[in-house]
Amino acid sequence: MEEGGARAPGCDRGPVQTRRGTYISAMTRDPVLQFTDRGIYCPAGDFHIDPWLPVDRALITHGHADHARDGMGRYLATHEALPVMRHRLGDVALEGIGYGQTRRIGGANVSFHPAGHVPGSAQIRVEVAGEVFVASGDYKVVDDGLSTPFEPVRCHHFITESTFGLPVFRWRPQADVAAEINDWWRGCAAAGKTAFLGAYSLGKAQRLLSMLDPGIGPILTHAAVENTNEVLRGQGIALPDTTLVTPELVPKEHTRALVLSPPSALGSQWARRFGPQESAFASGWMALRGVRRRRAGDRGFVISDHADWRGLLWAITETGAENIYVTHGYTDIFTRYLNDEGWNAEVVPTQFEGESLDTGDVA
Amino acid sequence: MKRFAKLFAAIDQSTKTTVKVAALADYFSDAPEADKLWTVALFSGRRPKRAVTTTRLREWASEAADVPLWLFEESYAIVGDLAETISLVLPPNPTQDDRPLSHWIGALRQLRDMEEAERKAFVLDCWRVLGGTERFLFNKLITGGFRVGVSQKLMTRALAQATGKPEAELAHRLMGNWHPDEVNWHALIEAEDASADASRPYPFYLAYALEAEPETLGDPTDWRAEWKWDGIRGQLILRDGDYFVWSRGEELMTDRFPELARAIDHLPPGTVLDGELLVWIPGSDAPSSFNALQARIGRKTVPKKLLKDAPVVLHAYDLLEWQGQDIRDRPFAERRALLEVACADLPPEAAVRLSPQHAFDDWSALADLRLTARAAQAEGLMLKRADSPYLAGRKKGDWWKWKLDPLTIDAVMIYAQSGSGRRANLFTDFTFAVWNGNDLVPFTKAYSGLTDAEFRKITAWVRKNTEERYGPVRKVKPHHVFEIAFEGIQASPRHKSGVALRFPRMARWRHDKPLQEANTLDDLKEMLRIYG
Ligand SMILES: [Zn+2]
Numbered sequence: 001m002e003e004g005g006a007r008a009p010g011c012d013r014g015p016v017q018t019r020r021g022t023y024i025s026a027m028t029r030d031p032v033l034q035f036t037d038r039g040i041y042c043p044a045g046d047f048h049i050d051p052w053l054p055v056d057r058a059l060i061t062h063g064h065a066d067h068a069r070d071g072m073g074r075y076l077a078t079h080e081a082l083p084v085m086r087h088r089l090g091d092v093a094l095e096g097i098g099y100g101q102t103r104r105i106g107g108a109n110v111s112f113h114p115a116g117h118v119p120g121s122a123q124i125r126v127e128v129a130g131e132v133f134v135a136s137g138d139y140k141v142v143d144d145g146l147s148t149p150f151e152p153v154r155c156h157h158f159i160t161e162s163t164f165g166l167p168v169f170r171w172r173p174q175a176d177v178a179a180e181i182n183d184w185w186r187g188c189a190a191a192g193k194t195a196f197l198g199a200y201s202l203g204k205a206q207r208l209l210s211m212l213d214p215g216i217g218p219i220l221t222h223a224a225v226e227n228t229n230e231v232l233r234g235q236g237i238a239l240p241d242t243t244l245v246t247p248e249l250v251p252k253e254h255t256r257a258l259v260l261s262p263p264s265a266l267g268s269q270w271a272r273r274f275g276p277q278e279s280a281f282a283s284g285w286m287a288l289r290g291v292r293r294r295r296a297g298d299r300g301f302v303i304s305d306h307a308d309w310r311g312l313l314w315a316i317t318e319t320g321a322e323n324i325y326v327t328h329g330y331t332d333i334f335t336r337y338l339n340d341e342g343w344n345a346e347v348v349p350t351q352f353e354g355e356s357l358d359t360g361d362v363a
Numbered sequence: 364m365k366r367f368a369k370l371f372a373a374i375d376q377s378t379k380t381t382v383k384v385a386a387l388a389d390y391f392s393d394a395p396e397a398d399k400l401w402t403v404a405l406f407s408g409r410r411p412k413r414a415v416t417t418t419r420l421r422e423w424a425s426e427a428a429d430v431p432l433w434l435f436e437e438s439y440a441i442v443g444d445l446a447e448t449i450s451l452v453l454p455p456n457p458t459q460d461d462r463p464l465s466h467w468i469g470a471l472r473q474l475r476d477m478e479e480a481e482r483k484a485f486v487l488d489c490w491r492v493l494g495g496t497e498r499f500l501f502n503k504l505i506t507g508g509f510r511v512g513v514s515q516k517l518m519t520r521a522l523a524q525a526t527g528k529p530e531a532e533l534a535h536r537l538m539g540n541w542h543p544d545e546v547n548w549h550a551l552i553e554a555e556d557a558s559a560d561a562s563r564p565y566p567f568y569l570a571y572a573l574e575a576e577p578e579t580l581g582d583p584t585d586w587r588a589e590w591k592w593d594g595i596r597g598q599l600i601l602r603d604g605d606y607f608v609w610s611r612g613e614e615l616m617t618d619r620f621p622e623l624a625r626a627i628d629h630l631p632p633g634t635v636l637d638g639e640l641l642v643w644i645p646g647s648d649a650p651s652s653f654n655a656l657q658a659r660i661g662r663k664t665v666p667k668k669l670l671k672d673a674p675v676v677l678h679a680y681d682l683l684e685w686q687g688q689d690i691r692d693r694p695f696a697e698r699r700a701l702l703e704v705a706c707a708d709l710p711p712e713a714a715v716r717l718s719p720q721h722a723f724d725d726w727s728a729l730a731d732l733r734l735t736a737r738a739a740q741a742e743g744l745m746l747k748r749a750d751s752p753y754l755a756g757r758k759k760g761d762w763w764k765w766k767l768d769p770l771t772i773d774a775v776m777i778y779a780q781s782g783s784g785r786r787a788n789l790f791t792d793f794t795f796a797v798w799n800g801n802d803l804v805p806f807t808k809a810y811s812g813l814t815d816a817e818f819r820k821i822t823a824w825v826r827k828n829t830e831e832r833y834g835p836v837r838k839v840k841p842h843h844v845f846e847i848a849f850e851g852i853q854a855s856p857r858h859k860s861g862v863a864l865r866f867p868r869m870a871r872w873r874h875d876k877p878l879q880e881a882n883t884l885d886d887l888k889e890m891l892r893i894y895g
Contacts, residue, residue, distance in 0.1 A: 166438045167430045168451035176457075288787055289375070289447055289499075293512070294815075299376055332832065333437045340431065351827060356788075 045108035061137025062121035081120030116150030118203030152318030163354030165334030217256030387521030443783030446502030456494030539563030633687030806860035812869035
């Protein structure tokens with residue numbers, strides 16, 4: 001990337017043509033948001049959004065590790081995102097804001113709007129002199145029953161992910177996947193096997209919990225999952241009862257159990273003491289047979305906290321934005337498609353990772 | 364298609380062989396015979412004649428899914444499987460189809476006689492009525508190539524469970540030139556006389572690599588040693604005045620090796636030889652490199668000039684059938700003695716030659732011989748126990764390949780490309796370079812050799828250290844040094860570096876090696892001088 005970061009096109013050219021007519025970019029010739037090597041930067045408000053290098057003031061879309069990083073002077077996020085961030089980042093300067101509430105920071109008006117990705121996740125709207133950017137972080141457009149559902153925000157410039165930005169990704173209704181998972185669990189229980197379900201601990205794991213049928217058997221959890229459960233229960237999110245797997249726990253006393261754990265624990269020493277078992281992995285990547293065969297263990301369930309192809313296009317259309325910046329995922333392909341379809345789209349390289357199968361616990 | 368889809372899902376979802384065999388045995392016990400026959404055929408690489416080109420399928424799918432063709436192609440590149448890409452981009456259909464597999468095979472047969480427009484309408488309609496796995500399988504029937512994670516061995520085991528016949532007999536029955544259009548279940552699996560097919564080969568016996576020292580094999584007098592050739596393993600069948608050549612992958616290659624027809628004049632019918640197909644120029648003391656052979660196997664029919672420039676000779680090292688008798692149960696030493704009799708007076712034009720055995724008194728003498736393998740264009744030695752029968756498949760104990768250690772060079776990673784299919788979200792294809800002064804000159808690509816954990820690590824690194832993008836290829840910061848292992852090196856004017864490697868792979872990630880200490884183009888040229 002160039003020194004000082006790429007500039008959003010159109011922003012330093014004075015009058016900007018949008019789909020809904022012309023408006024004048026105010027006195028400043030700086031773009032409202034810039035893409036720098038530290039993260040997304042707003043010169044008018046002197047803050048960064050989801051920066052990956054230390055800055056003074058960070059606005060955070062959500063608590064996943066690739067968006068909420070250590071080392072910032074102060075953090076601003078939704079009230080609902082704070083408990084997880086406090087749990088993750090420890091004693092740092094955190095401030096909360098309500099969804100839809102507007103805050104003046106320097107010359108910028110800032111507000112947070114539901115992104116539907118995980119509890120507390122937000123799209124950040126930044127307005128300077130009538131020009132509106134929305135940085136959406138990670139998002140999905142279907143209601144998972146746990147996160148505040150996604151709301152499209154009208155803007156001129158929309159910053160989007162494209163983790164699943166290919167037409168082969170198409171999510172089925174959550175209830176169908178829930179039935180599939182519960183059928184599998186029931187089958188394991190009937191065969192005298194423990195069902196191990198792997199998912200990332202913030203968001204996905206709790207969403208799966210809410211989809212499970214506790215009538216089938218007890219639900220056990222790995223500490224990494226249970227810690228986040230505790231945090232979310234503490235902020236009033238209802239989750240089914242779970243039992244933490246401790247070294248003292250006697251697997252025989254928990255027949256018909258399903259164990260919810262991070263993917264890395266599947267098939268590990270930790271899991272093996274449960275005896276006969278099946279393992280499954282829940283991720284959007286399980287839509288691809290090749291990935292499923294490499295990573296899924298016995299079963300792969302297709303469920304993601306990111307938008308699928310049609311979800312991405314719907315969200316982008318709903319914003320009414322003319323300029324689209326694609327930050328992570330299948331950026332090249334998705335951007336080309338958007339340009340062909342008449343948007344003004346470009347790839348902006350970032351260090352966001354989306355739903356990763358292969359690195360640490362980000363999602 | 365419901366029952367077949369259920370079988371496929373059970374096999375495809377599980378990594379446990381017991382689960383796969385049980386699902387197959389179940390299916391073979393109660394599916395209709397026509398379906399069973401086709402299932403065996405499909406899982407052993409046979410398929411209905413192709414009725415639609417993949418070009419048309421791509422066009423139709425992209426149109427039906429309302430996705431531009433370029434985007435369909437990009438998606439296909441990432442998914443890595445055309446049948447799967449098509450079934451994923453089309454709108455979902457949750458209903459199941461009750462018609463048997465053989466119905467759909469029949470439908471594909473009709474397709475061949477249709478006009479293009481009718482054919483398209485038909486395929487689009489199939490896509491509409493089939494959903495999920497069924498649609499995927501329908502596409503697989505059209506495009507061919509079922510790779511389902513079921514080896515011939517597992518399928519044979521399941522068939523044995525379902526039919527009560529011995530595995531070895533079933534394995535032999537399933538080999539050869541049969542096609543489900545021309546045979547029925549009874550004739551293939553159940554009938555008493557299974558020897559009707561003159562082309563039917565024997566299952567190949569495959570060796571394991573010797574990892575331990577040869578001393579662990581015990582008394583050297585129990586063992587026989589031969590070169591391990593770098594050619595193509597082949598079975599030459601001479602029966603009823605005809606000849607057939609089979610590859611290890613059970614591909615009939617007879618037409619590619621017309622010179623072997625001359626063996627009919629010099630060896631009696633009822634002879635089956637196991638050996639190595641090599642290009643060997645008359646008068647030279649070693650075979651040509653594998654590249655020469657590659658030119659031959661790339662052609663379905665061989666032009667005269669190529670036949671003259673790259674003549675193929677079968678180097679026979681085992682005799683499986685003699686005077687019409689299956690002699691695989693006899694000890695190797697005995698089979699070898701018969702083989703020597705059979706090959707004793709073969710003239711050069713027979714295109715069959717006895718692969719020599721190397722006498723040795725002790726293991727250290729053999730170790731010295733092994734070091735000269737490269738000069739003989741061999742990959743190392745084969746060790747075979749003198750009293751071993753000829754078994755089917757890969758079995759430990761009696762046959763070992765004792766290969767030379769690979770050549771290695773330390774190189775810098777400069778480009779990365781993501782994989783497809785199994786590795787769709789990882790960077791797995793890399794280009795490596797050596798120093799030429801201050802420049803890095805690319806000289807090879809490599810895809811394999813790292814663990815999944817290492818691929819994940821390098822993928823994360825590539826994402827953060829991309830300098831430029833050219834479509835799917837990323838130029839990365841020169842930083843990581845890898846030890847590249849390879850089996851051979853050759854001059855190649857087509858490559859910028861002037862060399863081409865055989866079987867390059869990443870042997871080690873040299874975290875300990877600074878960038879500047881990677882090897883140079885001169886080092887590579889020196890290797891070419893010595894080993895090329
Ligand atoms: Zn996230």
